[in-house]
Amino acid sequence: MAIPAAQDALESLFTGRRLSAPWVLCPSTTDPDTVRAWLTWASVGMEGVIFKRLDSVYEPVVRGWRKYKVRETTEAIVGAVTGTLAAPRALLLGRSDDRGRLQYVGRTTTLAQTTSSTVTGLLAPARHGHPWTGWSFSARWGSRETLIITLVEPELVAEVGVDVARDASGRWRHPGRLHRARPDLSPPTSPAWRRRHADGATGAEAPPTRNRLSMRPIPGRVRAAHPAPLFSFTPAKGHRR
Numbered sequence: 001m002a003i004p005a006a007q008d009a010l011e012s013l014f015t016g017r018r019l020s021a022p023w024v025l026c027p028s029t030t031d032p033d034t035v036r037a038w039l040t041w042a043s044v045g046m047e048g049v050i051f052k053r054l055d056s057v058y059e060p061v062v063r064g065w066r067k068y069k070v071r072e073t074t075e076a077i078v079g080a081v082t083g084t085l086a087a088p089r090a091l092l093l094g095r096s097d098d099r100g101r102l103q104y105v106g107r108t109t110t111l112a113q114t115t116s117s118t119v120t121g122l123l124a125p126a127r128h129g130h131p132w133t134g135w136s137f138s139a140r141w142g143s144r145e146t147l148i149i150t151l152v153e154p155e156l157v158a159e160v161g162v163d164v165a166r167d168a169s170g171r172w173r174h175p176g177r178l179h180r181a182r183p184d185l186s187p188p189t190s191p192a193w194r195r196r197h198a199d200g201a202t203g204a205e206a207p208p209t210r211n212r213l214s215m216r217p218i219p220g221r222v223r224a225a226h227p228a229p230l231f232s233f234t235p236a237k238g239h240r241r
Contacts (some may be wrong), residue, residue, distance in 0.1 A: 106172030
């Protein structure tokens with residue numbers, strides 16, 4: 001069943017059965033302006049949009065639909081690395097809470113060799129009393145596998161690009177991409193730890209002066225003029241546990 005027919009069938013089902021919460025019919029559109037408006041909803045947990053060809057059909061195990069994610073550029077403090085201090089493979093990042101304790105917020109993707117070499121010269125071995133001593137870190141979201149890490153002194157600020165997906169605690173669900181190390185910044189200037197509460201709200205945080213939303217343009221093939229719309233868009237919202 002193609003997308004328009006499937007949407008009509010779902011709408012008829014909701015109307016006929018008078019379905020209400022917790023059942024929700026996700027909105028869809030073929031209007032690029034509506035999509036751009038949806039992409040401003042990141043502050044309420046909207047991760048981006050799913051887009052599909054109107055003539056496509058659902059195929060189990062086939063990844064024929066695409067997801068456009070909203071990303072932001074921000075900073076965090078390097079508290080540990082995977083690999084060794086001489087050859088770090090990824091950075092584990094944290095932010096200070098309102099009591100000055102470094103809380104883990106997420107990690108980066110694997111570093112390129114040249115980037116790893118650059119970062120090595122900016123890292124210092126952890127001194128006694130590191131705030132993450134004895135902690136374990138999940139290898140990926142939802143996994144019980146733990147990372148093998150090397151603690152470092154939490155002195156270096158890193159600038160990263162992350163999507164807006166968060167877990168139940170407010171940590172990044174997906175690894176961020178390291179843009180650059182920021183030895184010119186001090187840890188107190190990094191955005192504060194922002195914990196998500198049970199109701200989905202977040203705790204207070206100091207205004208992140210360098211945070212900026214990166215709204216990459218929708219690919220040209222989506223914006224191109226056609227006799228009729230080719231794609232249908234649906235908002236994508238993160239799952240909460």
